[in-house]
Amino acid sequence: MYENRVAGVAYVLPFIFGLAAFTLFPFVASLLLSFSDYQLQDPIDAAAFVGAENYSAMFADGTFRKSLGVTFLYVFVTVPLKLAFALFIAWVLNFRLRGIGFFRTAYYLPSILGGSVAIAVVWRYVFAGDGLVNQAFELFGAEPVNWLGEPGYAMFSIVLLRLWQFGSAMVIFLAGLQAIPEDLYEAARLDGARGPRIFVSITLPLLTPIIFFNFIMQVVQAFQEFNGPYVITGGGPLKATYLLPLMIYEETFKYFNVGYASALSWLLFVIVALFTAIAFWTSRYWVFYAQERDEEKRGEEK
Amino acid sequence: MTRGGLALEGLCKRFGSVEILRDVQLEVAPGDLIVVVGPSGCGKSTLLRLVAGLETPSAGRIRIGGRDVTAVPPAERGIAMVFQSYALYPHMTVAQNMGFGLKMQGRPKAEIAERVARAAQILQLGEYLDRKPRALSGGQRQRVAIGRAIVRDPEIFLFDEPLSNLDAALRGQMRVEIARLHAQLGATMLYVTHDQVEAMTLASTIVILNAGRVEQVGAPMELYRRPANRFVAGFLGAPRMNFVPAHVVSQSPGALLIGLEGATHGSPLRLVRATEAAQVGMPVTLGMRPEHLRLADAAASLLHGSVTLVERLGSETLVYVKPEGAEQITVKLDGGSAVARGDLVGLQVDAAHCHLFGPDGSAIGAPSDATGQSAAAGANVRVAG
Numbered sequence: 001m002y003e004n005r006v007a008g009v010a011y012v013l014p015f016i017f018g019l020a021a022f023t024l025f026p027f028v029a030s031l032l033l034s035f036s037d038y039q040l041q042d043p044i045d046a047a048a049f050v051g052a053e054n055y056s057a058m059f060a061d062g063t064f065r066k067s068l069g070v071t072f073l074y075v076f077v078t079v080p081l082k083l084a085f086a087l088f089i090a091w092v093l094n095f096r097l098r099g100i101g102f103f104r105t106a107y108y109l110p111s112i113l114g115g116s117v118a119i120a121v122v123w124r125y126v127f128a129g130d131g132l133v134n135q136a137f138e139l140f141g142a143e144p145v146n147w148l149g150e151p152g153y154a155m156f157s158i159v160l161l162r163l164w165q166f167g168s169a170m171v172i173f174l175a176g177l178q179a180i181p182e183d184l185y186e187a188a189r190l191d192g193a194r195g196p197r198i199f200v201s202i203t204l205p206l207l208t209p210i211i212f213f214n215f216i217m218q219v220v221q222a223f224q225e226f227n228g229p230y231v232i233t234g235g236g237p238l239k240a241t242y243l244l245p246l247m248i249y250e251e252t253f254k255y256f257n258v259g260y261a262s263a264l265s266w267l268l269f270v271i272v273a274l275f276t277a278i279a280f281w282t283s284r285y286w287v288f289y290a291q292e293r294d295e296e297k298r299g300e301e302k
Numbered sequence: 303m304t305r306g307g308l309a310l311e312g313l314c315k316r317f318g319s320v321e322i323l324r325d326v327q328l329e330v331a332p333g334d335l336i337v338v339v340g341p342s343g344c345g346k347s348t349l350l351r352l353v354a355g356l357e358t359p360s361a362g363r364i365r366i367g368g369r370d371v372t373a374v375p376p377a378e379r380g381i382a383m384v385f386q387s388y389a390l391y392p393h394m395t396v397a398q399n400m401g402f403g404l405k406m407q408g409r410p411k412a413e414i415a416e417r418v419a420r421a422a423q424i425l426q427l428g429e430y431l432d433r434k435p436r437a438l439s440g441g442q443r444q445r446v447a448i449g450r451a452i453v454r455d456p457e458i459f460l461f462d463e464p465l466s467n468l469d470a471a472l473r474g475q476m477r478v479e480i481a482r483l484h485a486q487l488g489a490t491m492l493y494v495t496h497d498q499v500e501a502m503t504l505a506s507t508i509v510i511l512n513a514g515r516v517e518q519v520g521a522p523m524e525l526y527r528r529p530a531n532r533f534v535a536g537f538l539g540a541p542r543m544n545f546v547p548a549h550v551v552s553q554s555p556g557a558l559l560i561g562l563e564g565a566t567h568g569s570p571l572r573l574v575r576a577t578e579a580a581q582v583g584m585p586v587t588l589g590m591r592p593e594h595l596r597l598a599d600a601a602a603s604l605l606h607g608s609v610t611l612v613e614r615l616g617s618e619t620l621v622y623v624k625p626e627g628a629e630q631i632t633v634k635l636d637g638g639s640a641v642a643r644g645d646l647v648g649l650q651v652d653a654a655h656c657h658l659f660g661p662d663g664s665a666i667g668a669p670s671d672a673t674g675q676s677a678a679a680g681a682n683v684r685v686a687g
Contacts, residue, residue: 183389186356191454192377192406201402205393288393290436 034263040256047259054263064264066239067247073155074243075222078162082218083211086166090173091199104174111167120161120231124148127157127232148233151240158228158241169214176210177203208287216279223272244268306367306380306457307332307490308353313362315348315514322348323514326362330458330507335484335491339501340511341537346494349511350462353492354383367457377406382451383460386467388443390435396422396446397431403454421452424486425479441472448483461493465500477503498538502526510534532663535589541620541632543589543657546605550584558666560658562588562605563628579666580658586666589657592634596650597621597641603648607631612643623647 034054038047058064093104113119126132127147134144147153180203188198204211226245229235235242235250244264251261308330315323322345330336338346351357353364355376364372371379382403390399400421401414422428425445435443444464451459461480465473481504484491495501501508502522510517510525510533518530522538529535535543551559558580580586600606607625614637621633621641631649641647658666 181387181389183385183387184391186354186376187383187385187389187391187450188402189356190354190376190381190383191403193402197406202391205391208393290392 030262030265033259034266036259036262038259038262040252040258050259054260055267057260058263058267063239063242063247067242067244070155070240070242071223071244074159074162074225074241075219077155078159078222078225079215079218081159082163082166082169083214085163086169086214087173087207087211089166090170090177091203093170093174094177108167108171111165111170117227117231120227123157123161123228124232149237151238154233154237154241158225158232161228161232162222162225169218172210172214173207176207180206205288206290209289212279212283212287216276219275219279220272223268223275306369307334308336308458308492309363309365310349310353311363311365313349313352313364314360315345315352315357316360321514323352326514326516328509328516328519330490330492332367332490333488334506335481335493335504336507336509337493337495337501337505338509338511339495339498339537340517342496344511345514346496346511347462350383350460350492350494353379353458354381354460355379377403380457381460382454382456382458383462384444384447384451384464386463388435388447388467390443390446390450392435395432395434396427396438396449399435399446400450400453403450417453417455418449421449424452424483425449440468441476444468444476445479448480452483452487457490459489459491461491461495463495464493466495466497473500480504498540502538508538510537512537528665528668529589529657530665532587532589532659532665535657535659535665539591541592541634543591544595544629544631545659546588546590546628546631548586548588548658550580550582550586553580553582558658560586560588579660585661587659587663589659590631590651591655592620592632594652594655595631595633596652597633597635597639598648598650600646600648603650605631606646606648609641609643609645609647612641621647623649625649 033047035049035051036047037050037053038044089107093100093107097103128134129144129146129149131147133147137144145153147157184202184206185198188202193201224245225243226249229241229243229246230249233241235246245268248261248264248268251257251264308328310326310328313323313326313328314321326349328336338349340346348357352359353366355371355374359372362372363370366380391402394402397415397418400418404414404417418431419428422431425448427442427445427449430438430442430446435446438446444467447464464480465476468476477500480493484504493500493504505522507519508522508525509519512533518525518534520528525534526538529538532545536545547563548560549563551561553559605625605628607623607628609621610624610630611622613620613622617637619635619637619639619641621635621639623631623633625631633649635641657668660666
């Protein structure tokens with residue numbers, strides 16, 4: 001018995017070590033550093049406690065305000081669009097058609113590749129001045145667009161990259177769609193409901209637990225987006241794609257303001273936590289679970 | 303409030319090369335409760351789904367209330383269906399579930415509320431109207447599913463094995479409720495089940511389906527007493543009918559002599575039946591229901607064997623006897639019968655209740671008690687020593 005315990009602990013030790021070293025330690029350290037004026041080039045003991053100065057400094061920082069606004073814009077645009085797009089594709093892929101397995105795999109592929117730096121680099125060339133998109137525009141006689149040089153278009157480019165990575169949300173939606181019993185659709189047809197009405201009255205409400213899960217995941221991921229703006233636009237032009245994670249990175253490794261960057265990180269953490277909490281709190285009003293929940297007792301059989 | 307009847311004319315259904323239903327002809331009178339019964343995979347649910355409009359027939363026509371509805375969408379056929387899984391919308395309350403069909407029809411809210419309340423009253427669901435299905439028991443969910451059908455005031459109710467998800471006690475209770483409902487509403491009901499007890503207790507007419515074909519249609523007791531073939535005879539009745547291989551020994555006007563395979567004590571057990579359909583030497587099957595068999599002295603009986611199992615069910619006792627060279631035979635006796643495993647017993651049968659089936663499985667004549675008019679039925683059966 002004792003030997004089993006030792007072996008068990010030995011097996012989980014690497015994980016515990018990894019968790020402590022690469023998650024817990026940075027988590028606590030960043031919180032402490034956010035109350036210091038620590039600069040990356042200085043020894044750690046040179047850092048001084050500055051109270052909430054880093055936090056109050058944010059609100060006087062124009063770059064931060066711009067970055068926060070851009071981040072919210074990015075999240076508010078990409079999350080609903082990506083959810084809607086993923087749901088639409090899942091809905092299409094849910095039809096029983098010949099070779100549907102191939103299409104499901106093919107549509108999932110961008111998600112495997114989508115988040116990588118390599119794809120972001122490709123994206124940069126696709127949207128460059130003489131990139132693929134502009135070449136296609138020229139082919140149809142349209143004026144080329146400065147995708148990465150105009151603030152509006154630059155944001156559009158990185159939003160599009162995010163939408164392109166719809167696969168994981170789509171797969172979860174697809175699983176959710178397939179879990180809806182066929183009987184319910186048949187009952188709805190007998191009740192006189194047709195296509196769009198069935199989608200609104202049956203599919204969508206029964207999918208709300210999946211929408212809820214995907215919403216939380218997408219909000220968290222969107223707030224953490226880094227690769228796209230870093231590789232494609234570098235946060236520009238005119239800070240139009242300067243998302244908070246990019247600002248945190250630059251404050252740390254470009255300007256060496258680790259204390260300030262830590263405070264920014266914690267603010268981002270609080271924002272994500274707040275959004276998640278709001279989603280959970282409101283879920284009771286819009287998420288429908290088919291299974292019985294503890295607080296709802298079964299009715300007595302008459 | 304008797305509504306329209308149902309007619310199926312040459313209905314066929316194929317899925318690819320697999321033929322599920324073959325040339326089904328059926329006439330359901332208005333107000334009838336017709337039960338389609340058959341083993342798993344016989345096509346009974348497909349038949350119901352064709353009537354509902356959830357499947358398209360490969361050939362044939364469906365008429366409801368005289369109107370050809372073969373190409374009419376499900377919602378416009380004047381039917382309502384109760385699913386095996388209940389198929390209640392989990393995100394809607396009981397009232398919303400019941401009123402959804404009327405809402406889709408664009409009926410005024412006041413009318414929907416009134417009709418839902420009336421159905422809820424019939425089914426004693428009044429206090430559950432604001433609950434979601436997950437907060438209901440299985441029986442309550444089933445009643446909501448029935449309520450949803452009632453609210454639509456259909457010409458025909460379709461039931462797809464509605465009780466199979468319930469436990470035995472609740473199943474019995476719901477069976478009574480459905481029978482009461484049928485009497486109260488007077489509606490035409492098409493009910494599909496694999497449970498022959500449900501079929502016998504509920505139906506005004508039973509349709510026996512086997513491998514996509516209608517084997518026999520008739521009143522429950524008519525089918526029980528006069529099965530058209532060996533399949534029907536074996537399917538209806540619990541425990542099932544005993545079958546013993548036999549052959550025609552001789553034929554004379556008004557009498558048929560049957561020799562039982564596996565019979566003992568010199569001269570074999572012989573039955574006599576008046577029929578033109580049998581020839582001497584023809585292999586036949588003798589059918590005997592367990593309740594028509596009696597235990598007797600082994601030495602005086604033509605079939606005898608040892609008791610392999612005794613099941614005491616309280617009001618009755620089932621005795622399983624294995625005669626030498628024959629299949630096991632089930633005998634249904636009174637609850638207090640003194641018989642034990644290992645006993646050597648003889649079997650006697652009242653010849654008036656015996657059934658005879660030809661090599662193709664179809665019935666030869668009918669037992670004399672089948673209609674109570676033995677002469678008219680031409681089924682003069684007696685035991686010949």
